[in-house]
Amino acid sequence: MFCKLTAKAWRSSRIPRDTQRVARDTLPVPLLEIKNLKLDFLSGNTRLRAVDDVSLTIGTGETVCLVGESGCGKSVTALSIARLLPTPPAQYAGGEILLNGRDVLKMSDAGLREIRGGVVSYVFQEPGASLNPVIRIGKQIKESLKMHRLLSPSDGERIPRPVGAHCAPEPGRSGVSAERRHIPELQSAALCRDAATEKGKSRCKTYDAEVIRLLKLVQIPAPESRVNDYPFQMSGGMQQRVMIAMALASEPKLLVADEPTTALDVTIQAQILELLRELKQQLGMSILLITHNLGIVGDMADRVAVMYAGQIVELAPTRELLQRPLHPYTKALIASVPKLGGDARRLSAIPGSVPRIDDSPPGCRFAPRCPIARQECSEKIPELLEVEPGRFVRCPFWK
Numbered sequence: 001m002f003c004k005l006t007a008k009a010w011r012s013s014r015i016p017r018d019t020q021r022v023a024r025d026t027l028p029v030p031l032l033e034i035k036n037l038k039l040d041f042l043s044g045n046t047r048l049r050a051v052d053d054v055s056l057t058i059g060t061g062e063t064v065c066l067v068g069e070s071g072c073g074k075s076v077t078a079l080s081i082a083r084l085l086p087t088p089p090a091q092y093a094g095g096e097i098l099l100n101g102r103d104v105l106k107m108s109d110a111g112l113r114e115i116r117g118g119v120v121s122y123v124f125q126e127p128g129a130s131l132n133p134v135i136r137i138g139k140q141i142k143e144s145l146k147m148h149r150l151l152s153p154s155d156g157e158r159i160p161r162p163v164g165a166h167c168a169p170e171p172g173r174s175g176v177s178a179e180r181r182h183i184p185e186l187q188s189a190a191l192c193r194d195a196a197t198e199k200g201k202s203r204c205k206t207y208d209a210e211v212i213r214l215l216k217l218v219q220i221p222a223p224e225s226r227v228n229d230y231p232f233q234m235s236g237g238m239q240q241r242v243m244i245a246m247a248l249a250s251e252p253k254l255l256v257a258d259e260p261t262t263a264l265d266v267t268i269q270a271q272i273l274e275l276l277r278e279l280k281q282q283l284g285m286s287i288l289l290i291t292h293n294l295g296i297v298g299d300m301a302d303r304v305a306v307m308y309a310g311q312i313v314e315l316a317p318t319r320e321l322l323q324r325p326l327h328p329y330t331k332a333l334i335a336s337v338p339k340l341g342g343d344a345r346r347l348s349a350i351p352g353s354v355p356r357i358d359d360s361p362p363g364c365r366f367a368p369r370c371p372i373a374r375q376e377c378s379e380k381i382p383e384l385l386e387v388e389p390g391r392f393v394r395c396p397f398w399k
Helices: 007-012 017-026 074-080 109-115 137-148 184-195 198-217 236-248 266-283 294-300 318-323 328-335
Strands: 032-043 046-058 063-067 090-099 120-123 149-151 158-160 254-258 286-291 303-308 311-317 385-388 391-393
Touching: 032 074, 046 063, 046 074, 046 090, 046 311, 063 074, 063 294, 074 254, 074 286, 120 236, 137 198, 137 236, 198 236, 236 266, 254 266, 266 286, 266 294, 286 294, 294 318, 303 318, 303 328, 311 318, 311 328
Parallel strands: 063 286, 063 303, 120 254, 254 286
Antiparallel strands: 032 046, 032 090, 149 158, 303 311, 311 391, 385 391
């Protein structure tokens, strides 16, 4: 939790409780609110802390960038939002993850299936590894549609699948439990049986039309013919567009893009980022963009969270952070970005490397690499404090 008690917060503590309750009820609830998340990985009898006291919020329609070097815990934090990390070896040691007002860490398996795709969708950094190489892309997108959305076979109207729909009883299928009906293999067999009927054929045509619409939405040329392609028949940029179409098929409220431009050339990178911007405006969704490239942050993000060794070390509005970074690590990251002008003969680099989770230094984790480190930095872990309105820094010597 952010530990600074501002004057405004102190004054609110003196307001009668009934008034405070009304004030809280009128405040907008963030789409995603991570509170003091702690996550360990088990290695034998040893607990290794990968995410330590991370707090982050994302509002409706907001884009937040999570930046940092490789190994800082960005992807682990993102995967925790929908509890995609296998447990064990992962173990949630504390905190809350409130997604659309519901605590993900307390959800049942059925509840997790509802939010995965239905509320939050992911675009991973290697589409070639995420797409099934032996299934046509149209069929892969259609699978997401059938899992999360009901389409009217009469007019193609898109109807969100109601919460708990996979557990609702179906006439004529009393011999199969609701939970077993949601198993993908059994569900696919049921869809094949339905496809043999006239209503099933009409519904299949509706799904096919929606797949083509999604491919057009992500600007894939000639979608009517490309829908039958296999992933290996497409370039890296096209594969990433297919991944975005698959993520959007369930109409999520939050899109998590985990370094979606990795291994793409700069021209394709610009096209993918522009596509994400356009889709955000069209669909009104929120985006959590994970990257180690500060060059794309200014064009995409409303706010930026800088992460180091499993902790958020600075959180601020994008323009303010890029123009005036406060934490020494943020300053070093921005200084290491190559510049076209100037007379510098060598690129600026941060000495050392990110510590391994089994070898974290005492106190401030950036202290061994910090140019302004002092003796007390190695004695106590600094807290993330609000030093200016909307700006949080984990360093007592940021001035």
